[in-house]
Amino acid sequence: MDDADRKVFVLDTNILLHEPLAIYSFKEHDVVIPMTVLEELDRIKDSKRDVARDARVAIRALEDIFHDATPEQISAGIPLTEQGDHKGRIAIFADYEIHETVHAFADKAGDNRILNGVLYLQNHYAPRKVVLITKDINMRLRAKGAGVFYVDDYRSDQLIDDVSLLTKGFHRYPASFWERVGECHSEKRGRSTLHTLPQELFESPFVNQYLIDEDTDFAARIQSLDGEMVTLKDLGHERLMHRQAWGIHPKNIYQGMAMDALLDPEIDLVILTGPAGCGKTILAMAAALELVIEKGMYDKIIVTRNTPDIAESIGFLPGTEEEKMMPWLAAVTDTMEALHKHDVCTDGSMKYIFEKANIQFKSINFMRGRSIQNAFVLLDECQNLTASQIKTIITRCGEGTKLVCSGNLAQIDSTYLSPVTSGLTYIVERFKNFEGSANIYLNGVVRSRLAEFAEENL
Structure with missing residues (x-):
């Protein structure tokens, strides 16, 4: 990766409140923290809000990186990672020195300074990509309207792209489950009946996933996964429906x-x-x-x-x-x-x-x-x-x-x-x-x- 391929990520305050150690998630790319973000973290760290602790964690993480650096080094950037041929760097940017190009309401002065800083960095680092990372949807819209080319959400802790893909914890078969099964090894263990079946009969199985079907009273839970074999605990539809706790069925x-x-x-x-x-x-x-x-x-x-x-x-x-x-x-x-x-x-x-x-x-x-x-x-x-x-x-x-x-x-x-x-x-x-x-x-x-x-x- 040459310098032109390395991106510059500018982090909004809400990113460090959402994930205080987010600065370490950008690996070989460069990270810029606007001075306005530090000011907002300073206001939040002493507040009684839930995020005060996260603000303090983020501040301490930045202190660990910059504690021995000179002002010139902080502005130029401190190495963040030692991986690969290029070192990712992190810098603090004095966005209050930038001539204002984005004008809006006074109560949004902090957001405006960040946007002005991103626009300045976008011109300064061209043709490198400068990306504003924020979880504020309206901030993303304002940034695009102000002329910021690249704006994105923080996705390092996002495991799926669509909530409809989230596992439901069970799998329903459209027909009888046993019609799909050839040979099956079954055994009794105490009061439980266990079935061992090949894994190819299942779609993305995981431990404690429930299995039900449309046509019969079949209901089971995956007990264990062992190589290419899956062990089911037979529960039965009727037995599940007759479970009770504190009078609730x-x-x-x-x-x-x-x-x-x-x-x-x-x-x-x-x-x-x-x-x-x-x-x-x-x-x-x-x-x-x-x-x-x-x-x-x-x-x-x-x-x-x-x-x-x-x-x-x-x-x-x-x-x-x-x-x-x-x-x-x-x-x-x-x-x-x-x-x-x-x-x-x-x-x-x-x-x-x-x-x-x-x-x-x-x-x-x-x-x-x-x-x-x-x-x-x-x-x-x-x-x-x-x-x-x-x-x-x-x-x-x-x-x-x-x-x-x-x-x-x-x-x-x-x-x-x-x-x-x-x-x-x-x-x-x-x-x-x-x-x-x-x-x-x-x-x-x-x-x-x-x-x-x-x-x-x-």
Whole structure:
């Protein structure tokens, strides 16, 4: 690669908030950090926003690179990688010195300085490509309108190009599964029946993938992959539909698969995706109560989610951490009411269950540094989390802990996330070959006919 082939990537602030170590993702190409980005990181690092920690991580990463450099070296660029014949370099660009060519509203002065800097670099480095990398869609539109030739999103943590390609965790065969099978080795192991079949009968199989068909009551889960052979655990359609937890029975085969994964002690991570009203939260809470109170497999239930400002701020809420989290976790309390609506005294039953199951409501902001042992953890609404935020939660889980991640990729509130860049999409793809995890897309709305019609037609 000669100098003309090496690109110059200019990073917007939101890239370093989305992935603080993004500067290392461009390998042999050059990276430029505008001074405006450093100023915005400086403002954010001391704020009370969720991204303050990410801003500090990005600042420390830049300090590690530039700590011994002179001002001239910082402007010219410091070697970033030692791979290949050419070294990628990183530089800080004083964009405030550029004569203004892009004019807009005063509240967008930072964006304007970045755009002016990109236009200057585009002329300075020609014919090399200068690419503005930003997760702000409107910033990308403004950049193209201002004359920036190359604008792109940050895709290093994007595992798929279309959310429709995301694995659903199961495969449905249009006809009878057994009609496709020639020879099959079957054996009994305890109460389970296992079938060993050649891998050529399956389309992209992975561990804990569910298999169902249209014509029979066949239902199975892939137990293991061994070279060219696949071992199935025979579950049966009827047995899945008769699974129950805390009085809740599956209303469709998708809920049956989810219930099977939730109640299986060998599965440490269950990922539930699907539209609003498909039963993600109620299945998870029913399984949690069943495993904690009835079976005594876990000591407590921890419910957590992030708290995005999707509406007008309501100020500082009074009370303990649990009480502050209650408005954000109303979906869980609504679910608890639904599970106990037929009790003589619903409020009394809920209070008893909250104490008996040791249910704790925690903010995701205070999960860092913890080690959670022997707990059933429900991470709700995680479509609004980045991959690094979900990693923070997953790495908190210690021995004897089961984690359930649920979310709807059609309801993303985060400013800089899309269905393909959401942390929920990321973990679905990353964990699909992990033997300790299962992913199920709950197809179909069961909340009410009103909710079903709205999901299909609005």
